[in-house]
Amino acid sequence: MEQIKRNILLNPGPSTTTDTVKYAQIVPDICPREKEFAGLMKSLREDLVKIVHGDLDKYTSVLFCGSGTINIDVCINSLLPEGKKVLVVNNGAYSTRAVEICEYYGIPHINLTFPVDQLPDLAVVEKVLQEYPDIALVHTTHNETGTGICNPIREIGALAHKYGAIFTVDTTSTYAMRPINIEEDNIDFCMASAQKGLMAFTGLSFVVGNRAIIEESKNYPKRSYYCNLYLQYSFFESTGEMHFTPPVQTIYATIQALKEYWEEGEQAKWARHTRVFNAINDGLEELGFKQVIKPEWRSGLVASAIYPDDDHWDFERVHDYCYERGFTIYPGKISTTNTFRLCALGAIDEQDIKDFFVVFKEALVKEGVQIPVIYKK
Ligand SMILES: *Cc1c(COP(=O)(O)O)cnc(C)c1O
Numbered sequence: 577m578e579q580i581k582r583n584i585l586l587n588p589g590p591s592t593t594t595d596t597v598k599y600a601q602i603v604p605d606i607c608p609r610e611k612e613f614a615g616l617m618k619s620l621r622e623d624l625v626k627i628v629h630g631d632l633d634k635y636t637s638v639l640f641c642g643s644g645t646i647n648i649d650v651c652i653n654s655l656l657p658e659g660k661k662v663l664v665v666n667n668g669a670y671s672t673r674a675v676e677i678c679e680y681y682g683i684p685h686i687n688l689t690f691p692v693d694q695l696p697d698l699a700v701v702e703k704v705l706q707e708y709p710d711i712a713l714v715h716t717t718h719n720e721t722g723t724g725i726c727n728p729i730r731e732i733g734a735l736a737h738k739y740g741a742i743f744t745v746d747t748t749s750t751y752a753m754r755p756i757n758i759e760e761d762n763i764d765f766c767m768a769s770a771q772k773g774l775m776a777f778t779g780l781s782f783v784v785g786n787r788a789i790i791e792e793s794k795n796y797p798k799r800s801y802y803c804n805l806y807l808q809y810s811f812f813e814s815t816g817e818m819h820f821t822p823p824v825q826t827i828y829a830t831i832q833a834l835k836e837y838w839e840e841g842e843q844a845k846w847a848r849h850t851r852v853f854n855a856i857n858d859g860l861e862e863l864g865f866k867q868v869i870k871p872e873w874r875s876g877l878v879a880s881a882i883y884p885d886d887d888h889w890d891f892e893r894v895h896d897y898c899y900e901r902g903f904t905i906y907p908g909k910i911s912t913t914n915t916f917r918l919c920a921l922g923a924i925d926e927q928d929i930k931d932f933f934v935v936f937k938e939a940l941v942k943e944g945v946q947i948p949v950i951y952k953k
Contacts, residue, residue: 591922724878733762864948
């Protein structure tokens with residue numbers, strides 16, 4: 577097996593993969609309608625439930641061909657009964673995406689916004705739930721990848737359930753990294769795609785959730801064809817296959833990635849991501865960079881650093897210098913502050929971050945950026 581050039585991706589997904597996962601895509605051609613392929617998907621679907629410690633009788637996973645956003649679309653459009661409302665607890669770009677999905681479908685919703693650098697105020701969430709008894713679905717994002725803030729999903733889920741609503745959580749940037757327990761975390765539906773925590777590739781996304789609720793949703797308004805959760809679920813249940821052509825190569829890669837996930841182990845993997853994240857924070861701190869989210873609220877996966885007030889700082893130029901040397905850094909996703917992000921996803925470890933900061937510092941020196949970096953206020 578020839579070694580493939582290793583790039584360190586510090587962007588928020590897709591993430592750096594192992595060569596064994598890359599090579600798992602190279603397989604003899606197969607028609608995905610063969611029994612052999614359906615067999616692969618059965619254990620894959622079960623593994624996806626086990627990652628969040630779900631009981632296989634109560635929870636199931638449903639696969640879709642698409643990037644991670646397809647899951648948000650699927651959950652919002654499929655799980656709302658007639659005449660009811662969605663409540664989006666929104667403190668960032670990814671929850672805003674859920675609001676936009678409501679807008680595109682014309683779904684009645686409440687966009688409950690909080691500042692992007694603050695946790696949602698649970699008392700306000702509860703007040704809205706009390707005030708609007710027609711809220712049937714509460715949605716939020718676990719790790720708001722735009723900033724790296726970690727939302728209190730267990731508490732929001734408890735409130736949703738107290739007022740008779742279901743709880744859907746965008747866990748795309750925590751799943752298979754930060755440990756999740758679907759039942760204890762009060763989640764009815766969570767989601768991810770193969771290119772993030774699982775360290776495989778784009779093209780396969782999945783919703784993990786409560787089987788009884790999916791079955792109940794059979795009679796809910798049908799707002800999409802390709803992205804209807806019940807339709808896809810029932811096809812899986814009756815045939816073991818995806819309704820339409822699956823992303824065959826990505827499925828092979830994901831199966832290998834799952835094998836490597838179980839070999840590394842949930843706790844050890846989370847410890848590795850934490851090591852990487854700590855090394856990112858140490859490196860930023862040493863250079864004097866300020867971050868958007870205060871330490872105790874950080875997800876442990878995304879660092880959001882504020883641009884220094886230095887005329888020599890040019891994100892694009894620093895990016896290009898690092899990129900040419902195998903390190904990818906990423907712009908921020910906040911409209912009010914100029915930020916860039918360094919993420920702890922992927923098959924990387926502490927040493928990769930140390931290597932990165934050598935290159936990053938070189939870039940700053942080359943540009944003439946003052947170190948430690950300066951801020952006017
Ligand atoms: C990456 C990500 C998504 C999905 O983005 P795609 O570009 O559609 O793959 C959704 N939610 C969160 C929180 C994410 O981090």
